[in-house]
Amino acid sequence: MSKELQRDFDVLSELERGRFGTVYKCASRSNADHIFAVKSIDKLVVGAGDFLDALCLSNEAKIVQLLNPHPNIVTLHKVYEDENHLHLLFELCDDADFHSRLAQGTSAIPESDASRIMRQLMQAVSHCHRLGVAHRDIKPENILFTGQHGGRLKLADFGSAEIFKEGELIRGVVGTPYYVAPEVVAGREYNEKVDVWSSGVILYMMLSGNPPFDGETEVEIFEAVLRGNLRFPRQYFQSVSREAKDLLRRMICKDVCRRFSAEEVLSHPWFSIFADKTT
Structure with a gap:
């Protein structure tokens, strides 16, 4: 040192x-x-x-x-x-990171808690995008909390982040299996909406306890991501609101033009259901 x-x-x-x-x-x-x-x-x-x-x-x-x-x-x-x-x-973010929270239990996180966490995450992502920064590696390990028992969320680890100009596409294959967007896996140029896809995967995991695209190996995971066949198995999503599933479809959307921006995510009606609990 x-x-x-x-x-x-x-x-x-x-x-x-x-x-x-x-x-x-x-x-x-x-x-x-x-x-x-x-x-x-x-x-x-x-x-x-x-x-x-x-x-x-x-x-x-x-x-x-x-x-x-x-x-x-x-x-x-x-x-x-x-x-x-x-x-x-x-x-110092002294509470357990989000990855540990997901790993601690086998059940999904209640929608009210998921809404509070996702609102804070998307506020961070929206701020990044307004200032021309794409994080490019949003995953549970990079979501930290201050304080104890559900303190304030902090987006961390900008080692893979990229500065971009409005309308400019980004190059470079970075990200983590399960969370990386299909356009990155395909080796195409992309924009900041890769962060929205990754955040949508996290929301899916919070609500179901499972990743939307899975496989035995990294290659199988990437193949599932490229297919982008988003499903809501009844055994995991029976009690999940239709508003939450609608938001997931708009975040985990292969068509980048139709995929929500971070600001559009924050304006989705799902958050208003739990507005009194997410402030």
């Missing part, structure tokens, strides 16, 4: 280890009650890898600074850099 970072913070524990670096929990030396998460990116590892990976990771700090402040996007407080590492000091 950089000497400047070590001067200002005590590293308490390791939170997560990834392909290009590690996330640590750290405390301010001036006030031990001020706890943060620092994402340490190994520039040597990044530089030895794919050029696109290196470019995306080098842009992450710039992109998050562009998006801050927003109540549903993780806050970047400071950037430290030395010869070998880039250290991004983020707010």
Whole structure:
């Protein structure tokens, strides 16, 4: 770690280890009650890898600074850099990430809870798109929460994000099986609506406890995504409202022209059903 970072913070524990670096929990030396998460990116590892990976990771700090402040996007407080590492000091989201929440139970999340979570996620996505940023890797692991027991949602990890201009298409195969949009899998150019598809997949999983497109291998999952045959099995969707299913059809839509934008998602009647519970 950089000497400047070590001067200002005590590293308490390791939170997560990834392909290009590690996330640590750290405390301010001036006030031990001020706890943060620092994402340490190994520039040597990044530089030895794919050029696109290196470019995306080098842009992450710039992109998050562009998006801050927003109540549903993780806050970047400071950037430290030395010869070998880039250290991004983020707010600490100390509740379990969304992936853990989905994995904890075998049943679906109640619609009222799903509505509250999805509203916050789409507010973050809409903010990104208004400022010309496509996240490109929306998945449960990148949805964090502050506080305990359903605190405020924070969209995180902009390492795959891309800045775009209005009407401009994006290139690059990035994303995660289950959540990636079919136009990305097909290797075509695409726009920011890939984030709406991924968010729709998350909503489907919240309401049913299952992914909309599944397979035994990544290849089978990608083939199912490309087919895009959206179904609502009765055993999982019997008690799900028709408004929720209508929204899913408009988010998980192969035809990009017909797929909702993030703003259109937020205006869908489904959210008004639970308006008093999602504020």
